[in-house]
Amino acid sequence: MLPTYEENEDNLEIKLRQTIHIAPHLHQSTEIVVLMDGTYTLGMATDLFPMEKGDIGIIFPGMIHHFQGFSGQSGKALHILAAPSYLGAFSDIMTEKRPEVPVIKKGDLRPEIMLAIKTLEETVRESREVHLNKTKDDSMGKLRRMTLRHACFQIILALLLPALTLKEREDISDFDPVYQVVTYIAQNFKKDISLLSMSQALGIGEYRLSRIFSSTFHQNFNHYLNEVRLNYVTSSLGDSDKQITEIALDSGFQSQATFNRVFRDRFHMTPREYRKMIQLEEKRKA
DSSP states (O other): OOOOOOOOOOOOOEEEEEOOOOOOOOOEEEEEEEEEEEEEEEEEEEEEEEEETTTTTEETTOOOEEEETTTTOOEEEEEEEEOOOGOGGHHHHHHHESSOEEEEEEGSOHHHHHHHHHHHHHHHHHHHHHHTTTTOOOOOHHHHHHHHHHHHHHHHHHHGGGGGGEEOOOTTTOOOHHHHHHHHHHHHTTSSOOHHHHHHTTTTHHHHHHHHIIIIISHHHHHHHHHHHHHHHHHHHHHHOOOOHHHEEEESOEEEEEEEHHHHHHSOOOHHHHHHHHHHHHHHHH
């Protein structure tokens, strides 16, 4: 899951995902990860923080992070991504500081946290049910869900932040090439970009950029770019009624044929089959 800078101002996304490897990325949402089963590792810069079942990880806005799953092991993690508008009174703290250790162990968590998370899930499920069934959504119902979501998320932050040791955030954007690369792709993935054009835009040699992708991301430029684009596609397939062709072109793929090939290679199904699968899953949850 590679969220990008192009985020809805009031978006809240909650998805249960397998604990797979996710390459370094950043976004302006606050991300909370609840490990439901198995083991997982949250990476921040060069530091790795292991997670066990019941632990919670929190990623502050604008922080580069990645996830490592373990081959041969299957697990599930609940990912919650909340747009900047959800921070409320915590906005300054979470944009100016960062946690020394972003993982809170299960035994140190207040039980009210999972209750608030469950309520968040219920409000998101209600909204999806309205969307899938194409039923009329009255303004009071929409306002109730939105108010409840904001309140629950700030309750979660109020309970999580005291369990963290916070430190001043370093300003690395001007000299860290990994930060520059991740930011550039997050902001420009919809355009026709290449390793050469990024090299020229950032003033970093092509060979050095190529080495960053192989040594830090463990994949080449094109593979990483396609991951970012596919993440945008899968989110759009599940959360909008746009035509698949429109979504593909809007995501930065230069042709429908390339998009279909890359999508099949990644998910082993067509985009239309993927959308139907998501819709069936949502109906089962409702």
